[in-house]
Amino acid sequence: MSPVLIASLLGGYFLLLIFIAHLTSKSATTDSFFTANRKSPWFIVAFGMIGTTISGVTFISVPGEVGNSASTYFQFIMGNLVGFWTVALVLLPVYYKLNLISIYTYLEQRFGFYTYKSGSFFFLLSRTIGAAFRMYLVAEVLQLALFDKLGIPFGITVLISILLIWVYTYRGGVKTIIWTDSLQTIFLLTAVILTIYYIFSSFDWSVPETLKKISEHPYSRIFDWDVKSGKYFFKQFIAGIFVTIVMVGLDQDMMQKNLTCKSLKEAQKNMLTFSAIFVGVVALFLMLGVLLYIFADLHGIQVPAKSDYLFPLLALNHMNLLIGIFFLLGITAANYASADSALTSLTTAFCVDFLDINNRPKENRSSVLRRTHIAFSFLLFLVIMIFRIINDQSVVVAVFKAAGYTYGPLLGLFAFGFLTKKNVKDRWVPLVTLCSPFLAWGTEILSRNLFNGYQIGFELIIINGAITFIGLLLIQKNIIK
Numbered sequence: 003m004s005p006v007l008i009a010s011l012l013g014g015y016f017l018l019l020i021f022i023a024h025l026t027s028k029s030a031t032t033d034s035f036f037t038a039n040r041k042s043p044w045f046i047v048a049f050g051m052i053g054t055t056i057s058g059v060t061f062i063s064v065p066g067e068v069g070n071s072a073s074t075y076f077q078f079i080m081g082n083l084v085g086f087w088t089v090a091l092v093l094l095p096v097y098y099k100l101n102l103i104s105i106y107t108y109l110e111q112r113f114g115f116y117t118y119k120s121g122s123f124f125f126l127l128s129r130t131i132g133a134a135f136r137m138y139l140v141a142e143v144l145q146l147a148l149f150d151k152l153g154i155p156f157g158i159t160v161l162i163s164i165l166l167i168w169v170y171t172y173r174g175g176v177k178t179i180i181w182t183d184s185l186q187t188i189f190l191l192t193a194v195i196l197t198i199y200y201i202f203s204s205f206d207w208s209v210p211e212t213l214k215k216i217s218e219h220p221y222s223r224i225f226d227w228d229v230k231s232g233k234y235f236f237k238q239f240i241a242g243i244f245v246t247i248v249m250v251g252l253d254q255d256m257m258q259k260n261l262t263c264k265s266l267k268e269a270q271k272n273m274l275t276f277s278a279i280f281v282g283v284v285a286l287f288l289m290l291g292v293l294l295y296i297f298a299d300l301h302g303i304q305v306p307a308k309s310d311y312l313f314p315l316l317a318l319n320h321m322n323l324l325i326g327i328f329f330l331l332g333i334t335a336a337n338y339a340s341a342d343s344a345l346t347s348l349t350t351a352f353c354v355d356f357l358d359i360n361n362r363p364k365e366n367r368s369s370v371l372r373r374t375h376i377a378f379s380f381l382l383f384l385v386i387m388i389f390r391i392i393n394d395q396s397v398v399v400a401v402f403k404a405a406g407y408t409y410g411p412l413l414g415l416f417a418f419g420f421l422t423k424k425n426v427k428d429r430w431v432p433l434v435t436l437c438s439p440f441l442a443w444g445t446e447i448l449s450r451n452l453f454n455g456y457q458i459g460f461e462l463i464i465i466n467g468a469i470t471f472i473g474l475l476l477i478q479k480n481i482i483k
Contacts, residue, residue, distance in 0.1 A: 008148045011327060015189075015334060016166050019182050023170035026178045032359065032367045035175030036103050036350050037262055042180045044268035047259050048276040050183030053190055053335060054256070054343050055280060060287055061190065061336040062139055066309030068291030072223040074233040079284045081242020086277035088243070089251035090270045092420070097257065098266040104354040105257050112419040114428030120435045121415050122355035125254055126348060128408035130378075133344035134385035135404070136337060137163060141386065143314050143333050160386050164379050167342045172375050175346050176258055183343065186335035193332025194286055197317060200325050201293045205300075221292045232457040241461040248409040248463060252416050255347035341382075348378045403462070410442060410466020411435035417467060418474045427477045434473035442466035 064075060097105055106125065110118030141160045149159045171178060205212055216222055226233040250256040263269040294312055297320075298305055306315055317329035353359040353374050359367055415435070418424070442465050446458045458465065 005148055005151045007327075008330060011330060012144075012148070012334060015331060016170075018185070019166075019170045019338070022182050022185065023178045026181050032371055035177065035346070035371060036258070036354070037176065039177070040262055040264060042177075042259075042262035042264075044263045044272040045275070046184055047180055047263060048272040048279070049187055050180055051256070051259060051272075051276045052279055052283060053183045053187035054259070054340050055250075055276075056187075056190060056283065056287075056336055056340075060284065061194075061333050062143065062313050063310050064284070064287045065291035065294055066312040068221045068288060069295055069305065069309050069312065071233055072221045073288045073292070074224060074226050074238065076224045076285065076288055077226070077233070077235050077238035078242040078245075079281055081239040081244075082246045083242075083277055083281055085243040085246025086250065086273055086280070088247055090273035090277075093247075093251040093257075094260060094269050094273065095266060096420075097261060098269065102261065103360075104351050105252070105254055105261075106351065106355055109415060109419065113415075113426055113431065116428045117415065117426070117431040119355065120432045121412055122351050124408055124411050124435060125252075125351055128405060128412070129253065129255055129344050129348055129351075130381060130385055131404050131408060133341055133348075134382055134389055136344075137341050137382065138386045138389050139310065139337075141337075142390075144330075146314065147318055147330060156390065157387060160383055163337075163341075164345075164383055167338060167345055168375065168379050171342050171346055172372060175350070176262055176343070179343050179346055180259065180262060182338075186338060189328070189331045189335035191283065193328040193335075194283075194290055196328050197321070197325055198286065198290055198293060200321055201290075201297050204297065215296065216289060216292050219292050219296065221295055222288075230454075230457060237461045241464060244413060244461075244464050244467065245405065245409075248413045248467075249405060252409070252412045253347075254351045255343050258347050258350060259343070345375070345378055345382065349375045352378070406462030406466060407439040407442060410463050411438050411470045413463060413467030414438065414470020414474065418471050424475075425479050426474050427479055430477040431474070434477060435470060438466055438470040438473060441469050445469075 067075060096108065100108060100111065102108060104122065106118055106122040109121040137160070141156065141163055144163070145156050145159050149156075170182065202209065202212055207215065225235050226238075228234055260269045260272060263272055290313075294316055295305070297303075297316060298312070301320065303316065303320060306312055314329070314333075318326050349371065353371060357370060357374065359370055362370060411434075415431075418426075442462060445452075445465055446462060449458045
């Protein structure tokens with residue numbers, strides 16, 4: 003594809019997003035930015051959340067990671083499904099009962115000021131790192147497809163990407179994102195389905211033959227029963243449950259959308275419907291991954307050393323123009339559906355939890371909101387540039403590994419609040435939450451020697467949460483005088 007065609011496609015795509023933002027941000031207020039005035043249709047939220055959850059990481063890394071780990075990632079997704087149900091049936095009722103904007107306000111009501119700030123801080127840290135990882139991956143694809151040909155450096159590519167997000171979110175916030183995410187989900191799913199159809203059509207096999215070859219391919223293996231393996235079924239499944247509880251149920255980004263629904267019942271319908279669609283979509287991505295490797299093998303195409311590059315390589319260089327067009331639209335949609343909501347939730351959490359925006363004069367709220375939105379945009383830019391320098395592994399692995407360290411304290415804090423009636427010395431909580439990730443890191447480093455070769459995988463987040471939980475037990479009010 004020529005740079006002119008690519009630039010035209012992306013330009014048209016963003017004009018469409020800006021048009022939607024214009025329609026949805028009319029008469030927008032800070033309440034619109036934070037809660038969409040609690041009037042979002044649940045089915046629109048459910049569909050849009052697919053785009054937010056999939057992100058550029060799933061779009062590129064999951065199909066490529068099939069070559070490293072087969073389809074064992076689906077064990078993790080099976081755990082995700084249980085986690086989604088837990089969020090719908092356990093956490094959402096609490097959030098709606100307390101009428102929260104920032105879900106970390108719960109920690110203040112349960113424990114106190116310092117616990118509240120600690121929880122929000124770890125969300126800000128976690129979501130900043132996660133959003134930067136995702137944007138970095140897609141910025142690399144856009145750089146390869148367009149900006150390298152125009153002689154534009156990577157830093158400018160990232161800057162343009164973040165600026166475009168800011169343009170269509172700075173007024174409407176989550177009210178706009180509910181609708182733009184739905185549009186982006188359509189592009190994302192269309193790209194995957196068209197690519198699968200193209201590969202099917204390129205084979206000289208019937209559909210039953212193709213499905214048989216996929217099912218018999220080594221990369222279609224789902225289950226790993228080796229206890230010492232980092233992909234062992236029960237490690238993946240249990241980790242999938244807890245990662246979902248933390249990265250969805252304890253995450254302001256994902257919960258902010260749920261809290262825009264009109265009622266608890268509608269929010270629960272949204273979550274349960276979304277969870278079923280999500281599992282099916284990830285299964286499509288894993289099938290696509292197997293097909294990409296089969297396609298490359300049959301056509302004698304050398305697989306890139308970095309698995310994240312497989313899908314872009316084939317879609318942009320070895321398939322027809324239509325696939326290339328929808329790949330670019332799909333990866334752009336996946337990236338922006340995730341990044342725009344991340345930026346909005348970061349702004350929301352900081353404004354509510356640290357700037358106490360709801361207690362400021364109404365005439366000052368808009369200016370505070372916009373300055374915060376700009377500040378987090380710049381912060382994302384810096385983190386992306388740092389990550390480009392230090393990253394040396396598949397991004398999907400990097401994202402969840404980082405989550406294990408940064409979301410673990412949130413898991414421990416909320417678990418202690420929900421599962422016990424104990425209280426703690428509030429001023430000690432920041433120390434506990436800061437120490438927990440370092441102790442979890444030490445456990446991971448020593449695990450092979452301490453546990454006879456056992457490799458810690460995604461269950462790191464459980465270990466981290468458990469360390470935080472134990473730390474909170476040690477600082478109960480009746481223990482620490």
